[in-house]
Amino acid sequence: MRSDRLGETLLPKKLALPIFASDALSSVAYAPDEIFLTLGLAGGFLALTHSWQIGLCVVAVMLVVVASYRQNVHAYPSGGGDYEVANTNLGPRAGLTVASALLVDYVLTVAVSISSGVQNAAAALPFIRGREVVVAVGLVVLLTAMNLRGVRESGKAFAIPVYAFMASVIGMGVVGLVREVTGTLPQAESAKLTLAPETGFESLGGFALMFLLLRAFSSGCAALTGVEAISNGVPAFKKPKSRNAATTLLMMGLVAITMLMSMLVLAKWTGIKYAENPAKQLLLDGKPVGDTYVQDTIMGQVSKAVFSGFRPGVIIVSIVAGLILVLAANTAFNGFPVLGSILAKDGYLPRQLHTRGDRLAFSNGILILAGAAAFLIILYDAEVTKLIQLYIVGVFVSFTLSQTGMIRHWNRHLRLERDPRARARMMRSRVINAIGATMSGLVLVVVLLTKFVHGAGYAIAAMVVLFFIMLRIHRHYERVREELRVLEDDSEAQLLPSRVHAIVLVSKIHKPTLRALAYARATRPNRLEAITVNVEPDETRALQEEWDRRRIPVPLKALDSPYREITRPVVEYVKSLRSGHPRDVVVVYIPEYVLGRWYEQVLHNQSALRLKGRLLFTPGVMVASVPWQLRSSEGVEERLDGPTAGSVRLGQ
Known part of the structure; x- marks a missing residue:
């Protein structure tokens, strides 16, 4: 009504x-x-x-x-x-x-x-x-x-x-x-x-x-x-x-x-x-x-x-x-x-x-x-x-x-x-x-x-x-209201960042990754790079070779992960970028694909959700989700009457 x-x-x-x-x-x-x-x-x-x-x-x-x-x-x-x-x-x-x-x-x-x-x-x-x-x-x-x-x-x-x-x-x-x-x-x-x-x-x-x-x-x-x-x-x-x-x-x-x-x-x-x-x-x-x-x-x-x-x-x-x-x-x-x-x-x-x-x-x-x-x-x-x-x-x-x-x-x-x-x-x-x-x-x-x-x-x-x-x-x-209140002389909240450092997370080269790279380039940051986590050396080497073969105009960096973690190496790298530069802003672009059926959720990991949860608590870091809707998600928005239909997963 x-x-x-x-x-x-x-x-x-x-x-x-x-x-x-x-x-x-x-x-x-x-x-x-x-x-x-x-x-x-x-x-x-x-x-x-x-x-x-x-x-x-x-x-x-x-x-x-x-x-x-x-x-x-x-x-x-x-x-x-x-x-x-x-x-x-x-x-x-x-x-x-x-x-x-x-x-x-x-x-x-x-x-x-x-x-x-x-x-x-x-x-x-x-x-x-x-x-x-x-x-x-x-x-x-x-x-x-x-x-x-x-x-x-x-x-x-x-x-x-x-x-x-x-x-x-x-x-x-x-x-x-x-x-x-x-x-x-x-x-x-x-x-x-x-x-x-x-x-x-x-x-x-x-x-x-x-x-x-x-x-x-x-x-x-x-x-x-x-x-x-x-x-x-x-x-x-x-x-x-x-x-x-x-x-x-x-x-x-x-x-x-x-x-x-x-x-x-x-x-x-x-x-x-x-x-x-x-x-x-x-x-x-x-x-x-x-x-x-x-x-x-x-x-x-x-x-x-x-x-x-x-x-x-x-x-x-x-x-x-x-x-x-x-x-x-x-x-x-x-x-x-x-x-x-x-x-x-x-x-x-x-x-x-x-x-x-x-x-x-x-x-x-x-x-x-x-x-x-x-x-x-x-x-x-x-x-x-x-x-x-x-x-x-x-x-x-x-x-x-x-x-x-x-x-x-x-x-x-x-x-x-x-x-x-x-x-x-x-x-x-x-x-x-x-x-x-x-x-x-x-x-x-x-x-x-x-x-x-x-x-x-x-x-x-x-x-x-x-x-x-x-x-x-x-x-x-x-307490929240007091922290968020804008004072008359509060000029800090209106200051523009000195530099914008954009990062695109990459697990493999597919359509969600290419869309995220295109979107990040369109925002014209001061610096743009792609990063991947080196969990399997052979897969990382193959990814780098394909990256060079396609001549993607964005540098790709591999982060070492001796314990096969994904979230911690990314968070630590992002923090290191702001070290000594408090006015810099880091924007992390996460390519994701959207699933439409509930039973499909168990077939995919929750890496995007975990990573976003950690990054939200990191000062000076913005998180941008770049969704790719799979065919199973078509019509879900109308059925559920809202934009929260389905679930998103890190594009891997």
Whole structure:
């Protein structure tokens, strides 16, 4: 797609919602599980009595965060999101902290969402069990391919499953409410079981109980992941960008809250028992159910209870839940590349991440994200319970710093603004962001206290490593920029060389060699000579005789090589030419022929590549490649759509 067609890829709200909100909406499928798993450590009673209360606390945090981020998208519509806010208002180090946290969390979003999607789909598709890792990695590859096709096309593909998930969960909530009111809502299959507490959790004191509740709350805050994705993706919206992004953010928050609370309430009404170690914790008639017991997800158990007697309803919920969890990774596939592009533009990541591919997508960022997520899926065997422990911390690091930065943003503007109405609006926004910063900070502390030893420490370590890597990359770019900068009185960079000494490398007399000699003579250097390396004396003698017979008007010199090397004698000879003449320039002409077929590469050596690699590090030396295209290379440029088709070899 041409660059001037970028506007065609911009998203209306109906497509932006499934693209950017799928992560937050999909958390409904695993956030209740994590709440029940944590509370289930102390037995089944605690999960049924406190799960909905913890859900209300999560809802309160979500409302505050959504309200806070609506201020962000209006103040910073350029798409930097949390990174831009922190970088502008708190300084580059704070911005880099946010960026490292978000990049790590985007990778975890893909790993967690796809792993959870595979587990949910296994409830309706039993053949997946035991093959979760293979299926999950395959889905990562599929998502990567779809996103490489472009943002708008992936949005069209994902819209139907996301809306189907919203309709199925909300519809299940309505059916469950009606059946509860009419007294026809049955109990879940696990309701007849007894959930025994884990060892050490049999009797909890006040502090231990509070710590367990806080840990369940921090796990439930997985429902907030993805909220920041809209603020990072504002440039992808159609105009007016900020207003459309803010509206989409509000819609996402309200739908996510409705679905989360309906799931928690239905789980309470149906009496679900959910354990981290079901084979030992779940008891039937006082005896453990054993390894043969298959524990479905909370959503799977709720759907079987609500739609008892209506099997298609269970299948639909399981399938769309699996799909939405897989597609939730698409939020990261849109957020990670955009953030990587902004960081690359600022010099914190390699420049290649700033460039759009031929489909106007940030292809390099997409590929890096996919590779990192696939690695985590394989490392943790696609088990959500393990991966989820690494999750969340990065989100609340960015939440806290972003909202703190917004407070400073409003303070700075209030000092300059004199219009009473504008000041009132800014003060209202500052209050919202202050509440958001305070609440996000408190949740971050809770997450660190309750999840650090359970896996969050690894995520923090990854953020620290990434932070220092980006610092080093930035320093490298700054150092290169400083070395290459032309000063006002820098006359040395404009001086012409005193003499040009041209050298043509010769291995044998053939068409590439003759072309290189003709080109070198056409440049009219001060001195021109041809050199060959004397590896085989008989071949060198024959070459010299043919050279004289053809009366080539360029002197040929043979360099001795007792160890049969080619690169070192040439490099040492070139260096000797500049010895004592720092203003001289040596131009080395290398005749090469271009191969068109990949399997031909193994039949030829890499001497040209090695020689050029050494000469590039030699001061005052220029390297000129003189290519000769073989017939096999014809048409390769058109097939590969670029001038890098085939491979070049030293003409020997």
